[in-house]
Amino acid sequence: MRRRMLAFAAAAAVLLTAACGGGDETATGGETTGSTASLVLGQIDIPASFDVLGYASGTKMQYFTAVYDTLLRQDGAGEIVPGLVTDWAYDDTRTVLTLTLREGVTFTDGVALDADAVVANIEHFRGSSTPDLSNAAYVDTVTAVDATTVEITLTEPDPMMLTWLTQPLGYMSSPESWENEDVATNPVGSGPYVLDTEATVVGSTYVFTKNPDYWDDSLQLFDTLTMSYYADQSALLNALQGGQVDAAPFSQFSALEQVEAAGYESNVSRLDWEGLMLLDRDGALDPALADVRVRQAINHAIAKDSILSAILLDHGTVTSQIFGPSTDGYDESLDGYYTYDPDRAKALLAEAGYADGLELTMPSTSAIDQALLTSIQQQLADVGITVSFTDVGTNFISDLMGAKYGSSWMRLASSSDWQTATFALTPDALFNSFRTQRPEVDALLETVQKGTEEEADAAAQELNRYVVEEAWFAPFYFVDNVYVSQPTLDVTPAADMVVPYLYLIQPAA
């Protein structure tokens, strides 16, 4: 095959030498250790828009943190550290948050970044249909006490509030720029870089230049920062192998060795769990799922190790809990709570009255690895549970939220206790479609939300154990989230983000 390819490549090359005299590409990336001349970040996503309607985190995070400062920052271990805000304090009820702003910061259009600007930004965010509107769900009022003090009043305590201020709710753009024609493509912030709209090709390559007046001297800035979008994993792989990119998120585990062989280092964090959600815990659609023994049987029926090897080539950690390793509720001893034990699964099913087996229907979509679905089907069939998958295409999420399926495969983020709770456990959580509610869970959730830090941590641990024992889910593993980078860079993976915040990528000392 390769020889035949060579023959064609050679033929094509002959044809092409007429058209071009060979291309000398200037190598990109810092060739010398710790060079700050240029930084090229590979991206697997593009920002919808730089205005509030497009604000996003996750795979789009770096675009925004290049041009916008956030009110608060994170240190990579999940601890909140100062950003534009130098000091913050809650009152005793944890519903009034007072922020003290850094003095003398201005947006690149000269507008002062004072308390009024912060209030305007938060109000602007709340009044829009921004995707992360829920960041501000508990915000009641925002007031400027004086030029450098902002008071945020919450309708009830929000354990995620400080985190939101490191993310879209905390992006600060110049209020003067919101009326501009080009607000979506020409962001005006106070961040470390300014978007070079001339050199940028929207949807493909985004070029930034250093903000010469940046206030934070502790960060080393690069003269130019380029973000190149790769829609295709193999294109990203080629770019990495060709040394065109200094750092990028990389999820194609089968090719990770090639990337490491090309001189990149892997920075690993664990943010998401994958597995089955057993949503119909009161048996509205699937009566069998109301029996805890059936849910436990499903947990025992899955050979997590073999699926982890087959699907993720062992780039993950087997678990039975949905609280991620960086959360306070995480309890290492729960990782091995449900072992692979088909006999135990059959016995549990027989006890529950399903000795003759039972049937479940789960949604599927082409985005899910079909081999994974087949494994799930096979392993559950081995203990007598017949699973049929219905392809729901792009409606996967809306069908799940609409309680159309009692159980489903899912990959969910879990980087803090309250995020985990609001994604999966609270009565109105996004993925508590059947609104499962138990008094003991309510009490624990209350403490996680409103208690002091120690109380909340202890409650999260207890809540985690309850959910594992009651088998609300059948988690398989935490997925390795890999960000590869050249040794010329010092990268700190973020505890709650698929890519590092821009301020966590620095030239190597």
Next chain:
Amino acid sequence: MLRFLVRRTVAGAAMLLVISTLAFTLLYLTGADIARNLLGDNASQEAVDLRAAQLGLDRPLGERYLDWLSGAVRGDLGTSWFGGSSVVDLLASRLGVTLSLVVLSTLLSAVVATVLGVWAAVRRGWVDRVVQVFSMAGAAIPNYLVALGLVLVFAIDLAWFAPTGYTRPEVSVGAWLASIALPVAALTVGCIAGTAQQVRSAMIDALRQDYVRTLRSRGLPERSVVYRHVLRNAAGPGLSVLALQFVGLLGGAVVIEQMFAVPGLGALSVASTRQGDIPVIMGVVVVIAVIVILVNLLIDLAQGWLDPKARTA
């Protein structure tokens, strides 16, 4: 001639109308939750409902289509749901990139395929067999595999070209050529293969005609027979297949642009499909349709110029 042009233009416009109606209906009636897909999995229902209202998704489909159409007729295809840039501007910035790939590929293919096809038809024997085998293989191997092979050899092992990326010609023509060399090569292999086959069989047919014997018997040099008379007669089928190949290349460009991270129409259509940016998808559909209709018109004109008999058809 004028009547022919008018007739074709009217037919083309009707075709465009049908295509755009179909595309619009299909895109908006997928049954998917458009606003939900725009905002992602973690967005609250509140944000989703607000966005749906802002985009006018609650208005009747027919009304929205007429709005779109009245804009389109005036050259306004609306604005992207992402980034707020006008769809026409987006398409304009991407069209040149794709056209440069596809046009270069087509020209290169035309020249090389003609040479190979004529050579195979005139010489027959082993030359013919080599060309045949090359054509079969070139047509059989999908262009992304060709692309992968090219990248491995010329970008990663030999490092003659960059594996991904695109330089605009206004920045540097040399760098631009270098940046599109591999994508064009990847597109061209299959195109040459398909076209060479057609040229070869058209040439063989033409060489068997009586007039060729007549010309030869009058002592015309073989070169002049083959290149002035036979080739002109064989050019028709060659052009038809080239037009088909051109349209095929537009499709091939989607994959190739993705692989080389080249910001063309193909990459735009994939990205906007992924994001659910319907105005942009509509724009891409219209542009591709216009290109295909125009290419067919041009081919018919060229056929007429080559073969006077075709003009009355």
